[in-house]
Amino acid sequence: MAIEILPDERALRSGRRERALAQMEAHNLDVLVLGRQANVRYFSGAPQLWVAGTRPFGPICTVVRSTGEIHLNSTWDEGIPDDIPHEHLYGLAWNPMTLVEVLLGIEGTATAKRVGTDALTPSFAKLLPMAFPNAELVDGELAMRAARRIKTSDEVAVLRGALRVAEDSLAVAVGELHDGTTEAALTGVMLEAQAAGGVSTPATQDGAWVTSRDHPWRRAGGRVQSGDLVAFAAGVLADGYLGEVGRTWPVGDTHASDLFERWNLLWDRLAAACRPGHPASGLLAAYEAAGEPLPAMPVAHGLGLGFDPPVVTPQLRATAAEEILEPGMVLAVTGYVWQEGVGAVFGREAVLVTADGPEVLTASPSWSRAGVGIG
Amino acid sequence: MTTFATTDTAAIGIPDLPDMARMYTESGARLRSAMADNGVDALILLGNGNVVYATGASWPLLDAGLSHVERPVALVLADDPHPHLFMPFREGAASESQIPADHLHPPVYLEFDEGVEHFARVVAELTPAGATVAVDELTGAMRRAADRLFGDTTPVDAAVVVGAAKLVKTPDQIACIRKACRITEEAAVDVQKALAPGVRQIDLSAQFVRRAFELGATANMLEAIWQVMPVSKAEGTWTTTGDLALPLLTTERALAAGDVLWTDVSITYHGFCSDFGRTWLVGDAPSSRQQDQFHQWRHILEAVLKVTKAGATSGDLARAAIAANGGRKPWLPHFYLGHSIGTNAAEMPMIGTDLGQEFDDNFVFPAGMVLVLEPVVWEDGTGGYRSEEIIVITEGGFVPLTDYPYAPYGD
Numbered sequence: 001m002a003i004e005i006l007p008d009e010r011a012l013r014s015g016r017r018e019r020a021l022a023q024m025e026a027h028n029l030d031v032l033v034l035g036r037q038a039n040v041r042y043f044s045g046a047p048q049l050w051v052a053g054t055r056p057f058g059p060i061c062t063v064v065r066s067t068g069e070i071h072l073n074s075t076w077d078e079g080i081p082d083d084i085p086h087e088h089l090y091g092l093a094w095n096p097m098t099l100v101e102v103l104l105g106i107e108g109t110a111t112a113k114r115v116g117t118d119a120l121t122p123s124f125a126k127l128l129p130m131a132f133p134n135a136e137l138v139d140g141e142l143a144m145r146a147a148r149r150i151k152t153s154d155e156v157a158v159l160r161g162a163l164r165v166a167e168d169s170l171a172v173a174v175g176e177l178h179d180g181t182t183e184a185a186l187t188g189v190m191l192e193a194q195a196a197g198g199v200s201t202p203a204t205q206d207g208a209w210v211t212s213r214d215h216p217w218r219r220a221g222g223r224v225q226s227g228d229l230v231a232f233a234a235g236v237l238a239d240g241y242l243g244e245v246g247r248t249w250p251v252g253d254t255h256a257s258d259l260f261e262r263w264n265l266l267w268d269r270l271a272a273a274c275r276p277g278h279p280a281s282g283l284l285a286a287y288e289a290a291g292e293p294l295p296a297m298p299v300a301h302g303l304g305l306g307f308d309p310p311v312v313t314p315q316l317r318a319t320a321a322e323e324i325l326e327p328g329m330v331l332a333v334t335g336y337v338w339q340e341g342v343g344a345v346f347g348r349e350a351v352l353v354t355a356d357g358p359e360v361l362t363a364s365p366s367w368s369r370a371g372v373g374i375g
Numbered sequence: 376m377t378t379f380a381t382t383d384t385a386a387i388g389i390p391d392l393p394d395m396a397r398m399y400t401e402s403g404a405r406l407r408s409a410m411a412d413n414g415v416d417a418l419i420l421l422g423n424g425n426v427v428y429a430t431g432a433s434w435p436l437l438d439a440g441l442s443h444v445e446r447p448v449a450l451v452l453a454d455d456p457h458p459h460l461f462m463p464f465r466e467g468a469a470s471e472s473q474i475p476a477d478h479l480h481p482p483v484y485l486e487f488d489e490g491v492e493h494f495a496r497v498v499a500e501l502t503p504a505g506a507t508v509a510v511d512e513l514t515g516a517m518r519r520a521a522d523r524l525f526g527d528t529t530p531v532d533a534a535v536v537v538g539a540a541k542l543v544k545t546p547d548q549i550a551c552i553r554k555a556c557r558i559t560e561e562a563a564v565d566v567q568k569a570l571a572p573g574v575r576q577i578d579l580s581a582q583f584v585r586r587a588f589e590l591g592a593t594a595n596m597l598e599a600i601w602q603v604m605p606v607s608k609a610e611g612t613w614t615t616t617g618d619l620a621l622p623l624l625t626t627e628r629a630l631a632a633g634d635v636l637w638t639d640v641s642i643t644y645h646g647f648c649s650d651f652g653r654t655w656l657v658g659d660a661p662s663s664r665q666q667d668q669f670h671q672w673r674h675i676l677e678a679v680l681k682v683t684k685a686g687a688t689s690g691d692l693a694r695a696a697i698a699a700n701g702g703r704k705p706w707l708p709h710f711y712l713g714h715s716i717g718t719n720a721a722e723m724p725m726i727g728t729d730l731g732q733e734f735d736d737n738f739v740f741p742a743g744m745v746l747v748l749e750p751v752v753w754e755d756g757t758g759g760y761r762s763e764e765i766i767v768i769t770e771g772g773f774v775p776l777t778d779y780p781y782a783p784y785g786d
Contacts, residue, residue: 003626003628004628036443038439049597050439050597051596051598051720052438052442052595052596052643054422054423054442055439057512075615075620076620077612077614086615091616092709093728094711094730095728095730118515119512119513119514121532122509122510122513122529122530139515141486141514187588188586191585192584194581195578195580196577196578196581200580200584202595205595206435235438237438242440296464297464298445306441307440307441307445311487313482315481315493316490317489318489319487
């Protein structure tokens with residue numbers, strides 16, 4: 001972050017647009033109407049106000065394939081790249097008919113045959129045909145997902161920056177870990193450190209929790225005590241890109257050495273599964289091969305402008321089996337092991353799939369047998 | 376704000392802290408009543424704010440990108456007092472809820488065909504054949520599986536149903552909003568104290584978010600805004616309207632003496648949002664022209680509050696505001712004079728938007744509706760004045776929820 005709100009760099013923007021336009025062609029889409037923050041940024045390169053959680057679909061960014069022109073919902077031009085001229089900006093509107101009028105005014109909408117949207121509401125399912133009288137409305141998220149799946153080298157560079165902010169904030173929070181502190185205090189410290197590092201847009205806000213000794217994934221409660229294993233999860237959205245990292249640190253004497261060792265053995269198998277040509281389901285198989293039960297959360301998901309494919313979870317086994325890893329994919333991979341009476345060791349790493357194998361992008365220190373517990 | 380009060384919150388039955396079990400029961404009853412009014416048998420909810428409302432579950436919200444995938448989903452049936460909740464446990468987070476165990480399900484992944492096929496089977500088991508279904512979002516995978524999810528019917532928009540339920544807040548929901556405001560205000564006190572030349576905008580964000588979590592916030596809802604106002608509209612950022620830009624994003628810019636800041640922050644408590652906005656001045660006392668801006672703002676607010684009560688319309692408030700401002704709208708053309716608030720930071724009604732005069736005149740306020748009023752006053756050379764005031768509509772008038780001074784402009 002600087003002292004000005006700037007659009008994404010030109011090379012980053014053009015690399016992404018090229019990929020997305022190619023997918024529009026591959027999916028035979030004449031127009032894309034996008035409402036999701038990540039898709040809008042992917043095409044436009046313009047930072048947007050961050051609001052937590054899901055947002056209902058609305059036409060925020062419209063792309064016409066034949067002209068390559070981008071029309072964007074923004075009331076001002078701060079942070080808007082110069083290839084989106086003022087006449088392509090339209091302000092906030094509360095009446096959906098105002099937005100239909102905007103779409104009607106865009107060159108290429110009247111003649112479009114296939115229009116993709118990245119989500120839809122029943123209301124816009126009725127309204128959009130007024131703006132696209134000759135078009136079939138189809139799912140456009142598949143095209144965006146295909147484009148976003150593989151990162152350009154410029155994207156990976158920005159992603160590394162996001163990971164640095166996440167890792168720095170995790171280190172600050174770990175530094176505040178002591179007997180008697182609370183989950184809320186640790187999360188507050190972590191989010192404060194992210195903002196001080198220039199990022200006031202968290203991707204996750206579940207910063208720290210005391211793992212349970214009685215239940216595989218429930219929490220032990222808000223207050224940290226000696227003997228606890230405390231999990232830290234830092235997630236930021238920096239320059240549009242999602243950086244996530246996770247670690248677990250013991251407080252005082254925990255008898256957790258064997259559990260950390262189990263985590264290390266699991267991690268070796270997880271990392272080895274992140275190879276090009278291998279199915280994403282290899283990450284589920286890694287747990288099984290290590291003899292560890294699958295955790296409550298997904299084992300992996302893609303990192304990029306928000307969520308990217310794949311999502312690797314036992315609920316989507318067939319999908320994961322069909323998803324073949326390719327160079328340029330970046331995954332947040334979660335290792336999670338639990339021992340009754342001890343607690344859980346949770347760790348999350350960012351892994352770039354390269355032609356030569358996995359490159360782990362995160363480098364936060366982990367507790368080791370040689371070290372001592374905190375507190 | 377107490378000078379405007381016609382009564383206090385205890386007098387209208389708002390508890391100090393919410394009774395979560397009662398809130399769950401009453402929210403569910405409101406939702407099912409709205410379903411009956413709209414002829415809806417089953418509601419499928421994907422939007423975070425809607426799921427919070429329907430289930431009472433709350434969690435530290437994820438960024439929009441992640442929250443499309445790892446999101447709780449609710450299925451509400453007209454004849455069942457309990458909603459079904461499909462809950463992801465992202466970091467082992469167990470959301471406290473009142474939902475019985477047989478209504479809690481593993482997460483569903485509705486971005487994916489495999490996830491939707493599974494969900495459709497569960498919905499078919501739980502929902503009577505031929506049911507009228509309402510849904511708030513259709514993912515691509517849901518559109519591809521529409522026949523399995525909705526049969527040969529077209530789903531109704533759940534926004535209408537949930538919107539109707541949300542309009543009147545229960546006393547416990549108001550208690551949640553007020554607690555969220557108290558946390559926000561207490562954190563803002565410290566931030567305002569730290570305001571000085573040389574402090575960066577982002578430092579204010581850092582301090583705010585830490586305090587908010589320490590004080591019990593569930594989640595940060597909005598990227599904190601500390602916008603430095605331009606000297607004149609002409610020198611400000613270009614806009615589609617020719618008027619002021621707001622909100623412009625926070626940067627590492629160091630604040631200077633005399634900077635006028637328009638602030639806007641929001642957090643959640645048990646899933647309900649706060650909204651905080653004040654005009655602050657960096658390292659300086661307001662000039663008499665700046666004081667006049669504040670007095671004008673206060674004059675407008677008083678005129679609006681004078682006509683505010685159950686039975687009034689959005690149109691009544693807009694007219695009162697315009698009359699008090701010499702015939703000009705005292706709000707930005709891309710925004711509104713006010714809006715409601717709840718599990719989303721801005722809920723219907725929005726007052727004075729492109730929805731039009733007729734919409735505003737037909738929107739009659741019920742008692743128990745919550746309103747955020749945010750008039751804007753501007754004169755080149757002063758930085759203007761904008762603050763936000765949250766009130767609850769009552770039969771006889773309103774009760775204020777915001778409790779924060781106007782320093783350095785007034786008390």
